[in-house]
Amino acid sequence: MSAETAPTDVNPAVDGSELIRFDKVTKRFAGNTVLDNLCFSVDSGKHVTLIGPSGSGKTTILRLLMTLVKPDEGTIKVNGDYLTHEERGGKLVPAGEKHIREVRKNIGMVFQQFNLFPNMRVLQNVMEAPVQVLGLSKDEAETRARELLDMVGLADRCNEYPSRLSGGQQQRVAIARALAMRPQVLLLDEVTSALDPELVAGVLDVLRDVARTTDITMLCVTHEMNFARDISDQVLMFDGGKVIESGSPEKMFGDPDHERTREFLSAVL
Amino acid sequence: MSWDWSNVDAFMPRFWDGVLVTLQALAGGALIAFVLGLVWAVALRAPQAWIRWPVAVFTEFIRNTPLLVQLFFLFYVVPSWGPSMSPLVTGIVGLGLHYSTYTSEVYRAGIEGVPVGQWEAATALSLPKTRTWTAVILPQAVRRVVPALGNYVIVMLKESPQLAAIGALEMLGEARGFSNETFTFEAISVVGIAFIVIAYPASVLLRVLERRLVR
Amino acid sequence: MMTAEFFKSWFLPGVWITVQVTFLSAALAFVISFVIGLARTAPSKIVRILAGIYFEVFRSTSSLVFMFWIAFTVPMLFQIKFIGMAAGVIALGMTYGAYGSEIVRGALQAVPPAQREAGIALNFTRVQRLRRIEIPQAWPEMLPPFNNLLIELLKGTSLVSLIIVADMTFAGNLQRLVTGDSAPVYTLLLVVYFVLAFLLTRGMRLLERRAKAKLGQAPPKGGLLGGLRERGAIDAVTGTAGTAGTGGAK
Numbered sequence: 001m002s003a004e005t006a007p008t009d010v011n012p013a014v015d016g017s018e019l020i021r022f023d024k025v026t027k028r029f030a031g032n033t034v035l036d037n038l039c040f041s042v043d044s045g046k047h048v049t050l051i052g053p054s055g056s057g058k059t060t061i062l063r064l065l066m067t068l069v070k071p072d073e074g075t076i077k078v079n080g081d082y083l084t085h086e087e088r089g090g091k092l093v094p095a096g097e098k099h100i101r102e103v104r105k106n107i108g109m110v111f112q113q114f115n116l117f118p119n120m121r122v123l124q125n126v127m128e129a130p131v132q133v134l135g136l137s138k139d140e141a142e143t144r145a146r147e148l149l150d151m152v153g154l155a156d157r158c159n160e161y162p163s164r165l166s167g168g169q170q171q172r173v174a175i176a177r178a179l180a181m182r183p184q185v186l187l188l189d190e191v192t193s194a195l196d197p198e199l200v201a202g203v204l205d206v207l208r209d210v211a212r213t214t215d216i217t218m219l220c221v222t223h224e225m226n227f228a229r230d231i232s233d234q235v236l237m238f239d240g241g242k243v244i245e246s247g248s249p250e251k252m253f254g255d256p257d258h259e260r261t262r263e264f265l266s267a268v269l
Numbered sequence: 270m271s272w273d274w275s276n277v278d279a280f281m282p283r284f285w286d287g288v289l290v291t292l293q294a295l296a297g298g299a300l301i302a303f304v305l306g307l308v309w310a311v312a313l314r315a316p317q318a319w320i321r322w323p324v325a326v327f328t329e330f331i332r333n334t335p336l337l338v339q340l341f342f343l344f345y346v347v348p349s350w351g352p353s354m355s356p357l358v359t360g361i362v363g364l365g366l367h368y369s370t371y372t373s374e375v376y377r378a379g380i381e382g383v384p385v386g387q388w389e390a391a392t393a394l395s396l397p398k399t400r401t402w403t404a405v406i407l408p409q410a411v412r413r414v415v416p417a418l419g420n421y422v423i424v425m426l427k428e429s430p431q432l433a434a435i436g437a438l439e440m441l442g443e444a445r446g447f448s449n450e451t452f453t454f455e456a457i458s459v460v461g462i463a464f465i466v467i468a469y470p471a472s473v474l475l476r477v478l479e480r481r482l483v484r
Numbered sequence: 485m486m487t488a489e490f491f492k493s494w495f496l497p498g499v500w501i502t503v504q505v506t507f508l509s510a511a512l513a514f515v516i517s518f519v520i521g522l523a524r525t526a527p528s529k530i531v532r533i534l535a536g537i538y539f540e541v542f543r544s545t546s547s548l549v550f551m552f553w554i555a556f557t558v559p560m561l562f563q564i565k566f567i568g569m570a571a572g573v574i575a576l577g578m579t580y581g582a583y584g585s586e587i588v589r590g591a592l593q594a595v596p597p598a599q600r601e602a603g604i605a606l607n608f609t610r611v612q613r614l615r616r617i618e619i620p621q622a623w624p625e626m627l628p629p630f631n632n633l634l635i636e637l638l639k640g641t642s643l644v645s646l647i648i649v650a651d652m653t654f655a656g657n658l659q660r661l662v663t664g665d666s667a668p669v670y671t672l673l674l675v676v677y678f679v680l681a682f683l684l685t686r687g688m689r690l691l692e693r694r695a696k697a698k699l700g701q702a703p704p705k706g707g708l709l710g711g712l713r714e715r716g717a718i719d720a721v722t723g724t725a726g727t728a729g730t731g732g733a734k
Contacts (some may be wrong), residue, residue, distance in 0.1 A: 109605040111601070118621060335711075337643060339655075457557050465544040
């Protein structure tokens, strides 16, 4: 744990090397194949948006990366380490809790429903994991938390309970909470879908800020196509549990190759 | 002292007598609890405050004081101005009265559990009041009420040994009597296991029933 | 007639014994509730099964029979002597702990899964999640059924009089045997039990108010006449995630 208590302002892999790799990942829910032999990779520092019709398995990808669900087949690598497996005696076996936690500490997630802890005030929500998981001192964690809350524009709400905040404010706290862990990868799961329309812009502005000022790799599931076009380096189009097309936002939103992509975009734009 | 199975064998005839009395107490007590509980539940929904209040105070008092002391009261105090009852009958009345204050809550919850929309739909169709109760509300309430009542029957079963304190010879009473007369100790273990053997399958059965009835 | 001597020598000490038995067995039941309740949600299947057996066995056990067994059979079989009220406290604590474990398990299960997921996303261990997220959130949900269980336990303490512990019920019986006059003393007993139950409820409501304030939720409705029982998702009396009943209705 000692390595984690040291300042980690510098992310180890920002040189554009491969950070995430899905290899032949299959996931079924109650016999329904949601992801089918999925292969794709994300390079470090990139901002990748996953688009596609609902039920196409986009959110499942994020949940697999966060180890909230486990793949039925295939492997996922983060930073070259297997996420849900470990090598023992040259064989791949399901990973133990310790291994998973070690790999998982590089990953942060922001949820559609914010999922703030209602039993903690805003500041405590952001401080909790750095203290408990990273072993930061209370002072260090508080400084870090206050900085982040300031960045998301909520420095004055530190002592409120989450239930007193609007959805947009709660989501901005959730972003600060995820960033406080200094993740290499930030997973954004439809982070504006649960918000009233007038609150969406504030959250997206914060995320644009994060994208611009940090080198955090972002994996984003969203229905906000303008936002996707703004921040993405790469857009992946999903359908039927597979990536059917990927490319730069200019190409994907301007002149996609695939008929399904064209149909989908004309329906949502 | 070590365990002696022959004492268990010797106890068995009295054990079965005790089972019979326990079951009588349970059947009688449950019947009273079911009926009286419904009376309380209806009274607590009465529009007249002078009906609601005394019933609320009475049931609240009974529910929050020990059955054991209530049994003593019924057995030793009531006969001085009221009917004098045998230990078993006193026990049946005590059990029934005590748990009627719980079953009344079961009925209340069952009735309140029927969505308001059902009352409104019945009103919209101009169903007469009795028809609304018998055809719309009660059939829906029953699904919630029956498993909960069943659970209280199991609770009553487990509390029924208190009847031994006023001299009713149910399972525990028989066991104590046998132990004291023969200077042995095995009988209480037999009774303890008997309760588990009866109560556990009953609660499993109720859980199955509950899953069937509630959606 | 109830004399001053009776009050001083038997009844008031009896009340004190009742209070002690209540608190000691409540403490034991509380610990067992959490140990068994948490074990019933443990990742290990063996732990879950063992804890499940404890719950099923003690939920099916008659507390009075178990109390007699502890007080009279155990000393015979194992040459162990229990002093004073110990047998009563153990029996009450173990049986009511089983009901309490259902309260703990149910309240933990009622914490939204999303909270667990948020904890995983922040890389908490299971113990950290329980301690910092799940138990604090489940706690206010546990208090109303714990209140109901505590009143049941208070009523249950009267059973210790039957294993010759000189609680207030014992004092009442003694008074009847000595004077043959039973009406005043049994009436008094019922009233004192009710007052104790009322006081316990007040205390639990205070705890609940504080717990809810900590979650930023509205405090529970109080009022002198709101009744002593509270309605929650779990029926403390039958030990079921009740669909109806005292403390069983939503």
